[in-house]
Amino acid sequence: MLTGMRRHDRKMAAFESALRAFRAGLPHLGELRVSARAELDDLREKGVERVKALACGGSSCPACLAVAGQVFDVETAIRAMPLPVAGCTHVLDRRIGWCRCEWVAQLNDYEE
Ligand SMILES: [Zn+2]
Numbered sequence: 001m002l003t004g005m006r007r008h009d010r011k012m013a014a015f016e017s018a019l020r021a022f023r024a025g026l027p028h029l030g031e032l033r034v035s036a037r038a039e040l041d042d043l044r045e046k047g048v049e050r051v052k053a054l055a056c057g058g059s060s061c062p063a064c065l066a067v068a069g070q071v072f073d074v075e076t077a078i079r080a081m082p083l084p085v086a087g088c089t090h091v092l093d094r095r096i097g098w099c100r101c102e103w104v105a106q107l108n109d110y111e112e
């Protein structure tokens, strides 16, 4: 099993690999999913049971806004992997589809 620090390295490496692929016009969602999965594993290991999809406010694309604010059991999120959003239309460096959504811990006694 990976330690927290090793997993953080893995997460960042996957994120950077995804960004390089995206900028080169290559498929990037696989690596970006590896990064998101590492984050979910990390949250689960810390005892987090539910996670919320966090988008980038008003600058998010419609596909990401549709997922934003949704709360999932960690296990469900790992199975379904709603992030990164496959249909994202956010433009980065003149290329379409760089999802910036993130998982955050949803605390049990907290409702918005
Ligand atoms: Zn988007």
Ligand SMILES: [Zn+2]
Pocket (backbone or CB within 6 Å): 055, 064, 084, 085, 088, 098, 099, 100, 101
């Ligand atoms: Zn997104």
